[in-house]
Amino acid sequence: VASAVGGLLRSFSAIVDGAGDDAYLAGTRPYSVAGALFGVSALVDLSGNDVYRGDDGSIGAGCFGVGYLHDGGGRDLFEGRNLCEGAGAFGIGILRSAASPEAPPGQELQPDRGYDAGLLPVPGTGAIPVRADDNDTYLAARYAQGCASTFGLGLLVDDAGSDVYRAGGLYLHIPLLPNDFQSLSQGFSIGFRPRAAGGVGILLDEQGNDFYDAEVFAQGTSYWYSLGLLFDGGGNDRYLATQYAQGAGVHLSIGSLWDRGGDDHYVSKFGVTQGMAHDLSVALFREESGNDYYAVSDGQGIAITNSVALFVDEQGDDFYATLNGGQGSANYRRGFSGAGIFLDLEGSDRYPEDARGRDGTLWAGSDFAIGIDLDRDIEIPGEVVPEIVLTAADSARAVEELFETASLWEVGSAREKVRRARQALIAKGIEAVDYAAGLDPEAEYEDGEPLTTETDLVYRTVRELADAYPDSMAARILPRLRDPDEQVQKNVIRLLGELKRKEARAPLEAMLRDPKQDRHWNRILGALGDIGEPDSRPAVRPFLKSPQERRRIIALDALRSLRDTTAVPLMMPLLDDEIFTVRSAAMASIGSFKTAAVERVITRLEALRSAPARTGVSARPADRADGSGKPRRESRGSSAGAAPTSSRIALVRILGNIAGALKDADDPVSLRARAQVRDALLEELAPHPSDVPEDRAQAGARAAAVTGLYRLGGPEMRDRVRNRMLDEYDPLVKRTYAWEEARATKQEAANQD
Numbered sequence: 216v217a218s219a220v221g222g223l224l225r226s227f228s229a230i231v232d233g234a235g236d237d238a239y240l241a242g243t244r245p246y247s248v249a250g251a252l253f254g255v256s257a258l259v260d261l262s263g264n265d266v267y268r269g270d271d272g273s274i275g276a277g278c279f280g281v282g283y284l285h286d287g288g289g290r291d292l293f294e295g296r297n298l299c300e301g302a303g304a305f306g307i308g309i310l311r312s313a314a315s316p317e318a319p320p321g322q323e324l325q326p327d328r329g330y331d332a333g334l335l336p337v338p339g340t341g342a343i344p345v346r347a348d349d350n351d352t353y354l355a356a357r358y359a360q361g362c363a364s365t366f367g368l369g370l371l372v373d374d375a376g377s378d379v380y381r382a383g384g385l386y387l388h389i390p391l392l393p394n395d396f397q398s399l400s401q402g403f404s405i406g407f408r409p410r411a412a413g414g415v416g417i418l419l420d421e422q423g424n425d426f427y428d429a430e431v432f433a434q435g436t437s438y439w440y441s442l443g444l445l446f447d448g449g450g451n452d453r454y455l456a457t458q459y460a461q462g463a464g465v466h467l468s469i470g471s472l473w474d475r476g477g478d479d480h481y482v483s484k485f486g487v488t489q490g491m492a493h494d495l496s497v498a499l500f501r502e503e504s505g506n507d508y509y510a511v512s513d514g515q516g517i518a519i520t521n522s523v524a525l526f527v528d529e530q531g532d533d534f535y536a537t538l539n540g541g542q543g544s545a546n547y548r549r550g551f552s553g554a555g556i557f558l559d560l561e562g563s564d565r566y567p568e569d570a571r572g573r574d575g576t577l578w579a580g581s582d583f584a585i586g587i588d589l590d591r592d593i594e595i596p597g598e599v600v601p602e603i604v605l606t607a608a609d610s611a612r613a614v615e616e617l618f619e620t621a622s623l624w625e626v627g628s629a630r631e632k633v634r635r636a637r638q639a640l641i642a643k644g645i646e647a648v649d650y651a652a653g654l655d656p657e658a659e660y661e662d663g664e665p666l667t668t669e670t671d672l673v674y675r676t677v678r679e680l681a682d683a684y685p686d687s688m689a690a691r692i693l694p695r696l697r698d699p700d701e702q703v704q705k706n707v708i709r710l711l712g713e714l715k716r717k718e719a720r721a722p723l724e725a726m727l728r729d730p731k732q733d734r735h736w737n738r739i740l741g742a743l744g745d746i747g748e749p750d751s752r753p754a755v756r757p758f759l760k761s762p763q764e765r766r767r768i769i770a771l772d773a774l775r776s777l778r779d780t781t782a783v784p785l786m787m788p789l790l791d792d793e794i795f796t797v798r799s800a801a802m803a804s805i806g807s808f809k810t811a812a813v814e815r816v817i818t819r820l821e822a823l824r825s826a827p828a829r830t831g832v833s834a835r836p837a838d839r840a841d842g843s844g845k846p847r848r849e850s851r852g853s854s855a856g857a858a859p860t861s862s863r864i865a866l867v868r869i870l871g872n873i874a875g876a877l878k879d880a881d882d883p884v885s886l887r888a889r890a891q892v893r894d895a896l897l898e899e900l901a902p903h904p905s906d907v908p909e910d911r912a913q914a915g916a917r918a919a920a921v922t923g924l925y926r927l928g929g930p931e932m933r934d935r936v937r938n939r940m941l942d943e944y945d946p947l948v949k950r951t952y953a954w955e956e957a958r959a960t961k962q963e964a965a966n967q968d
Contacts (some may be wrong), residue, residue, distance in 0.1 A: 238265070251278070269296075281309075301361045340424055352378070357396075362403050415444075418444070425452045442469045446474075452480070455483075474501070502529065506562070511537060511541070513540050521551060543585055544580030557586040609635060621676045647680055652665075693722070712746055741772070748777075767800070775803070817895045874924070896920040
């Protein structure tokens with residue numbers, strides 16, 4: 216029985232469709248939609264966005280027969296159940312999804328200098344047409360998508376597009392993994408153990424950013440005297456599986472996965488996976504190029520029970536994550552060994568801390584296993600930026616035209632023309648400045664004057680002119696600080712700050728005193744910080760008490776930029792702010808003052824040590840107000856008269872950060888401050904009295920002190936911390952110490968090498 220579509224049954228059945236968006240729906244009828252049972256079936260659809268739905272033995276499947284489905288292009292959906300989508304058992308099943316002869320107009324192609332120089336085997340996704348018109352979706356339960364069994368050939372070929380392959384979701388892998396589904400798909404072949412060998416299952420995907428989603432048995436894998444192959448010709452691909460996948464041979468079989476290029480992700484919960492072979496089998500895994508990510512419990516060139524495994528990653532900066540070991544090993548069974556080979560031939564790579572593998576090294580996983588990571592880095596040629604020489608034609612272009620071109624994305628083939636327009640615009644001088652500032656009386660400004668823009672591309676062009684003519688631009692935009700257009704005000708404030716125009720300080724501070732301008736206060740505070748005039752400090756300080764989270768953060772950052780050390784006492788209460796973003800900003804600002812902040816921080820810390828403990832959320836005074844004169848509400852959970860808890864930890868962390876910054880300083884002021892920091896941190900590690908209850912802040916502060924003391928460095932300091940840890944009982948403090956000690960030991964070994 217052979218059927219090109221449901222309902223038509225005969226030994227030979229064929230249908231050819233020339234064009235159109237078609238739906239081939241067979242319902243629950245098996246061996247339909249180019250499915251064959253003891254016959255030959257062919258379905259050829261030359262173009263269109265089509266839908267193919269069938270049951271078992273459909274969509275290019277052959278069982279004791281030949282089933283062939285050819286789709287000529289378009290965004291297609293293929294949905295079957297078992298033995299479908301290029302599957303053969305005692306027969307041949309082929310599914311071919313071709314691409315349209317020409318890609319439709321799309322994104323501009325980006326140069327791939329590595330490929331053009333012959334250093335990479337395939338171009339990156341952006342260097343070839345993005346074939347969104349050929350994005351196909353393949354859905355099945357199991358035995359699909361290039362799957363074969365005994366005396367069978369299953370082949371799925373997809374020419375182009377970023378495709379989705381999904382297999383699973385119906386049959387649980389009971390009893391071994393009772394909560395995960397079988398897939399047996401995506402370049403997979405299986406025999407009938409122990410009676411019959413399998414066949415050859417192949418999935419070929421030529422290009423595109425593809426997603427391979429499967430669970431147990433999939434993606435270039437085979438079982439019992441079979442051959443399973445998956446080939447991907449390029450693209451940033453994602454391979455997701457559960458077990459027995461991604462180039463794995465299981466029980467006298469050969470499994471292979473070959474990916475030619477792209478930044479790919481390979482993820483599987485369990486092995487046997489990623490170039491791993493089990494029981495007299497062969498596993499081959501080849502990744503030719505790209506910065507790749509590998510994650511699996513165990514895999515990557517591992518051979519168990521007399522197998523051979525070869526894992527090769529030829530190029531790229533790669534990341535290997537294995538829980539139980541990997542990267543080249545083999546064991547003994549039946550009195551002899553297998554062979555495991557792991558090769559990473561280029562790039563800067565990362566391995567688990569406890570793994571044998573390391574970047575640029577050689578290691579032996581066992582008697583007949585080896586791992587090699589070559590200390591080799593291919594340098595991709597950088598972009599060649601041609602020197603721009605302006606011509607008479609450039610000078611003849613109008614300012615409006617030049618400004619429009621200069622505001623385009625500076626990417627791809629537009630790079631040269633954008634840079635040329637920018638230089639020609641600057642060469643126009645004051646004429647261009649007047650246009651950008653909205654003062655050209657002859658300009659039409661069809662899309663609005665530049666200072667009304669909300670896009671960074673246009674603002675970037677204005678900024679380029681401002682950098683070329685800062686005095687002229689500042690003189691023209693300063694009067695527009697009070698412009699009726701709010702967007703103009705935003706851009707003028709930003710521009711004056713970035714240009715660090717000191718003459719803008721007074722009018723900006725006047726706007727801070729004007730409640731009608733409060734919508735701009737955040738931007739003005741940032742601009743005053745950028746300008747950096749110390750005289751602005753008194754105008755900024757009141758905003759530390761603002762009821763607005765964002766405004767408190769910006770005020771802290773502005774005072775840090777203004778180097779206002781006298782504001783440190785005003786910043787201290789914000790270490791106990793109810794919002795963690797403000798607390799973190801206060802820590803960063805206070806810590807940035809380094810030696811100037813040390814004594815104030817230590818004084819505050821000593822006061823907290825002697826104050827009674829508190830358990831509530833920290834509070835801020837209820838009568839604080841910012842420049843608007845608006846009162847500030849009391850924080851939730853406040854507890855009057857009790858010492859803040861979170862600020863103690865923050866103060867210790869600030870001292871720790873200062874310790875790291877002063878580690879190598881040798882001037883008298885820094886040496887004195889460093890000694891003060893050291894003593895304060897050691898005081899935090901003092902044993903806690905057994906008869907006094909301890910809150911979490913005290914343990915957190917001790918953990919922060921451990922980190923700070925390790926930042927000071929030196930064997931003597933490590934010994935002092937080690938002795939203090941002998942009586943430590945808190946798990947957070949003990950874990951922090953173990954982490955810092957391990958890191959220091961590792962750094963010490965690296966320095967010796």
